[in-house]
Amino acid sequence: MIDIDLQRKQGTFSLHAKCVITEPVVGLFGPSGAGKSTLLGMIAGLIRPNAGHFILDGECLFDSMRGINVPLYKRHIGVVFQDSRLFPHLDVRDNLNYGFNLLDGKNQRLGFKQIIELLEIGHLLTQKPHQLSGGEKQRVALGRALLISPRLLLLDEPLASLDVRLKRQILPFLRRVKDEINLPMIYVSHAIDEILYLTTQIAMLNAGKILTVGSFQEVIRDERALALAYASGLENVLHAQVLAHYPADGYTVAKIGAQPIHVPLVNVPVGRMIPLSIAASNIALSKQKIDGVTIQNQLFATVTAIQRVEKGVLVTLDVGCLLIAEVSAKAISDMQIELGASLYCLIKTQSISLVSN
Amino acid sequence: MTDSIFLLSAAEIEALMLSAKVAIFCTLAICVPGIAVAWLLAKKSFLGKSLLDSVVHLPLVLPPVVPGFLLLILLGSQGLIGKWLQQAFGITVAFTWVGAVIASAVMAFPLMVRSARLAISQVDSGLEAAAQSLGARPLRVFFTVTLPLAMPGIITGLILAFSRSLGEFGATITFVGNVEGETRTLPLAIYTYTQIPDGDMAAIRLVVISMVIALGALMLSDILERRATRRIGRGVRPSHD
Numbered sequence: 001m002i003d004i005d006l007q008r009k010q011g012t013f014s015l016h017a018k019c020v021i022t023e024p025v026v027g028l029f030g031p032s033g034a035g036k037s038t039l040l041g042m043i044a045g046l047i048r049p050n051a052g053h054f055i056l057d058g059e060c061l062f063d064s065m066r067g068i069n070v071p072l073y074k075r076h077i078g079v080v081f082q083d084s085r086l087f088p089h090l091d092v093r094d095n096l097n098y099g100f101n102l103l104d105g106k107n108q109r110l111g112f113k114q115i116i117e118l119l120e121i122g123h124l125l126t127q128k129p130h131q132l133s134g135g136e137k138q139r140v141a142l143g144r145a146l147l148i149s150p151r152l153l154l155l156d157e158p159l160a161s162l163d164v165r166l167k168r169q170i171l172p173f174l175r176r177v178k179d180e181i182n183l184p185m186i187y188v189s190h191a192i193d194e195i196l197y198l199t200t201q202i203a204m205l206n207a208g209k210i211l212t213v214g215s216f217q218e219v220i221r222d223e224r225a226l227a228l229a230y231a232s233g234l235e236n237v238l239h240a241q242v243l244a245h246y247p248a249d250g251y252t253v254a255k256i257g258a259q260p261i262h263v264p265l266v267n268v269p270v271g272r273m274i275p276l277s278i279a280a281s282n283i284a285l286s287k288q289k290i291d292g293v294t295i296q297n298q299l300f301a302t303v304t305a306i307q308r309v310e311k312g313v314l315v316t317l318d319v320g321c322l323l324i325a326e327v328s329a330k331a332i333s334d335m336q337i338e339l340g341a342s343l344y345c346l347i348k349t350q351s352i353s354l355v356s357n
Numbered sequence: 358m359t360d361s362i363f364l365l366s367a368a369e370i371e372a373l374m375l376s377a378k379v380a381i382f383c384t385l386a387i388c389v390p391g392i393a394v395a396w397l398l399a400k401k402s403f404l405g406k407s408l409l410d411s412v413v414h415l416p417l418v419l420p421p422v423v424p425g426f427l428l429l430i431l432l433g434s435q436g437l438i439g440k441w442l443q444q445a446f447g448i449t450v451a452f453t454w455v456g457a458v459i460a461s462a463v464m465a466f467p468l469m470v471r472s473a474r475l476a477i478s479q480v481d482s483g484l485e486a487a488a489q490s491l492g493a494r495p496l497r498v499f500f501t502v503t504l505p506l507a508m509p510g511i512i513t514g515l516i517l518a519f520s521r522s523l524g525e526f527g528a529t530i531t532f533v534g535n536v537e538g539e540t541r542t543l544p545l546a547i548y549t550y551t552q553i554p555d556g557d558m559a560a561i562r563l564v565v566i567s568m569v570i571a572l573g574a575l576m577l578s579d580i581l582e583r584r585a586t587r588r589i590g591r592g593v594r595p596s597h598d
Contacts (some may be wrong), residue, residue, distance in 0.1 A: 029585045073495075074492075087502060098491050098501075099491030148491055356419060
């Protein structure tokens with residue numbers, strides 16, 4: 001459990017973050033300049049808060065009233081930076097071992113071999129950081145932070161300096177870390193889809209204040225939170241199970257809840273879960289099932305929320321999981337869509353993409 | 358004929374060896390304090406920082422005779438500290454080769470500090486923070502991250518200091534005089550030869566040797582610096598690629 005109440009003034013910007021996080025893996029989401037990195041820096045011990053307290057699993061690491069400020073090298077909190085910060089004079093093996101070798105044997109909960117296999121970096125051990133690609137650097141940086149067996153792992157926009165292709169290569173590794181290593185994580189990003197790929201638990205930060213903490217579904221009930229998610233380009237991330245492949249026709253059938261969904265052909269074994277990304281603006285709504293259209297996917301849905309945003313209306317739908325569609329305000333009034341109404345979501349197969357690969 | 362032109366006399370060899378000894382001890386002596394002061398100036402802010410900065414750099418802008426004279430006042434046999442050293446420990450530095458080391462160390466110190474300071478301040482503090490987040494205490498961070506990454510600049514500083522020490526004249530002659538075999542280093546020997554009849558040939562030989570050593574030191578500095586830079590990877594800060 002993380003109990004945060006931290007304040008810091010930097011010029012005209014003032015940050016006052018107050019929240020209690022009970023979920024192990026949380027995405028810290030907010031627009032650029034919201035204070036995400038500052039908050040993360042204060043949690044790590046890189047930046048000294050002006051006032052407040054920070055308690056991690058019952059241990060007080062900072063308390064301005066009691067004069068407690070545990071230095072960062074004693075906090076045992078792993079940090080993965082946006083710019084990887086690998087030591088340029090050390091090869092990959094020595095980078096990975098830097099913190100690992102400072103631990104007592106009994107505190108080395110995560111083994112060297114386990115981590116290099118998990119992150120697939122075994123073939124890079126003798127290379128110097130400048131010989132690595134951006135994605136490889138981030139995997140090594142992640143491994144280096146994991147090898148200190150941290151009690152909390154902070155990821156400060158670890159994918160921000162990578163292009164989309166590389167992002168999609170790294171995300172599955174982050175997911176693996178989450179699934180295979182039971183480690184509390186705070187993942188900072190201004191891209192909501194990255195966060196949703198890892199977790200549905202979100203803390204929303206804007207202009208130095210935490211707006212809400214909770215599941216994505218709860219968080220976006222807050223108008224301001226929804227507007228922020230919308231402004232960052234709203235992408236739905238759904239986890240679907242592969243049912244069958246139709247290579248001749250170029251598509252795969254998967255299921256969300258009990259409903260089948262057609263997605264572009266993927267090379268994933270039947271039965272496996274795949275993360276799908278669908279832009280909110282690519283979902284159309286219909287009151288009844290339509291025959292004679294080229295759109296393959298017509299998912300039955302119940303309306304759970306309707307919220308106005310800048311250019312239109314966001315309709316939150318339950319299709320077995322949460323899905324957000326962006327439609328025009330006129331359509332909502334013409335079709336008389338209300339809370340609790342039953343609808344069909346129309347999604348073109350080609351507008352669905354797989355988050356990894 | 359050729360022998361007499363190119364062959365060094367015993368006195369000339371003595372001056373050369375003495376210079377080498379003084380320069381080596383001078384470089385060794387300022388290595389650790391030079392890095393420490395450079396680190397203070399590069400990474401810390403404290404009361405009197407600009408004063409320390411100025412004092413360290415003074416020998417660079419003063420006529421060398423001034424530091425030499427100050428050393429004489431302080432460390433000379435009648436000087437404040439010199440007298441005490443003599444009485445308490447029986448140590449005399451005035452007019453000895455140790456005094457020559459002190460004189461050239463004072464003159465070479467700012468060169469060492471300038472070069473090391475620049476190198477240390479260019480070490481990405483993000484890397485030092487990353488090292489601390491991995492559990493390394495500040496002292497360990499200094500020795501495992503800061504120092505190796507600043508090494509090219511530190512090597513340059515040491516070689517500059519070594520060369521400066523070889524060439525030191527004013528402070529040395531003021532503080533420890535021109536005693537053959539004890540404080541008569543290469544520049545002092547050249548000066549001496551130019552002051553005596555028929556000394557030109559000897560002076561020229563020593564001038565050529567001085568130039569060869571200086572050139573060699575600069576080239577060695579270049580090679581070492583390049584090697585050290587290669588060891589720490591191409592860019593000091595790997596980011597956004």
